Amino acid sequence: MKQPRLLREEVILRVVSKALVPLILLFALYVQFHGDFGPGGGFQAGVIFAAGMILYGLIFGLANLQRVWPPRRVELGIGLGVMLYAGVGVATMVRGGRFLAYGALDPHHPVHGQHLGILLVELGVGITVASTLIAIFYALGRVPPEPRG
């Protein structure tokens, strides 16, 4: 009987995914930072980024992925993104505007402020979405703990 093989032993999968993962991550960054000019934005970019990571994890194993993204760092990312988003809002309030009124970030050039504000907010969305999806992947891939009571 044939032994089931690990995915990383499949030559085609390994070679193709090794070539694809960097491209997927690059595309995610493009969608992230080009989001204010064209279609895209933090949510989509985060999903694409996480998809690249999850592909890597599927082929090369959870342990290898967790060497790149330790679970603790993923947990931090979830919080950090939200903090960045809300932090921009707090910064605008401190600078005398309403919550998330980006113009207040740069009083002399409100348009620059708007650019900066939306860029940071979308970055926050991207970080949280990517981290959350990777965290879900980790949770599903984990060996279940001992049953309770």
Add this chain to the structure above:
Amino acid sequence: MSEHLPILQVVVPLLAGPLCLLLRHRLLVRGLATAVPLACLTIAGLLLHRVQQVGAISYHIGGWAPPLGIEYRIDLANAYVMVIVSAIAAVVMPFLPGHMGSAMVRRREHLFYAIFLLALAGLLGISATGDMFNAFVFLEIASLASYSLVALGRHRRALVAAYSYLIIGTIGGTFFLLGIGLMYQMTGTLNMVDLAHRLPEPMSPGTPGSRTVLVAFAFLAVGLSIKLAVFPLHQWLPRAYAHAPSAVSAFLAATSTKVSYYLLVRVVFSLFGAAYVFDALKLDRLLLPLSIVAMFAGSTAAIFQTDLKRLLAYSSVAQIGYMTLGVSLASVTGLTGGLVHLFNHALMKGGLFLAAACYGMRLRSSRIADLAGAGRLMPWTTAAFVTGGLALIGVPGTAGFVSKWYLVLAALEQGRWLVAVLVVASSLLAVAYVWRVVEVAYFADRDAGAHPIKEVPPLLLVPTWILIGATVYFGLRTELTAGVAEAAAGVLWESLR
């Protein structure tokens, strides 16, 4: 800073939640999680005070004027709800670390606090916002956080309870969103004030849009009724409250259904208006019988429970019946009764669940039979439970009496003698289920072989007694709650037009 209070009310807990993830250190996280609800309570108190003086406050997110931008609109009704929600969160906090079920939770305490603060942010957001879609987003934040809080219960069954809560809650949320979508289709706006202005046109019978508006109202009403656990849609509630950690049950029972009630009342009275809902649709003909059935079925089911938390949960179903009865009487007095009961029930059910949490900590069980001897060995906890029970029954001098007084008054105002009699009669059922607990706690002897129990530490007794004491205080000083509730009912009744 004071002009930013409406948004700070929501952003403070929303920022503190993820901050817990970054801090990780147990003491720092506990300190933060204790301070934030107190800060929220202060903000809510300031807002209520301001609203009482100057009327509704509008805050434009991002500086974009409504109806295009998202508006946070604080008036007497939602300031009142936000005070209740943040007060309960502040009081429940000392219970959270000590009472968490599994070892897994204790090891990752910071995650638990993050979820709890997100739930608080969601509930406050639903109350603060003046934008329907924003309300939906916060409803989802609050609900998703509640599902995971319920899942943290001591037993494996908590997972099943959380899962069924998740399924039914998601259906409720989806219905709510469908209703918003249909309203948006007919009016092109999501802002509550703007909706109240634009809805009458497609609403009037005979126009092509009237059916769409009717369907929108149906989706909104059913969706919110699921979240509120109105009688035939209440199945998720007893399971979720029985299996959640007791402190979480106290928090959810005292806040989550209350906020849903606020949102339902806002939609019914402020957006669609009493004339449409009661004169044209005759919703009262459906809601009134359902409320009365809830009062009796919930209380009767509570009498036959063997588990203390499940008993309290079924009693909640009955108490929600009283609140919806206030809506279905379709009068300012009735709505006042409903809003007063919202406040009073939050105090007494919160206090009773906290007393159940005290029992759970010492007895390591929530079975009523295991309470034997607790009256002597845990006198303060049992006294708190009895006082809270008296308030549930509606004994004069407790807060429960005030709410029932207003409901009976509203029923008599319309000459509905039968309804008034039924409100009083259903209170007698409450005597039965409260007595079952009292009987075991005071008159049954503890088994010789059972493990010894003693009173819980003051850290847990004080919050329990704050809530129980408040039910007595507001039972005697009725002008405080009834005054605000009456004014809030007036604000809601006038609609936003």
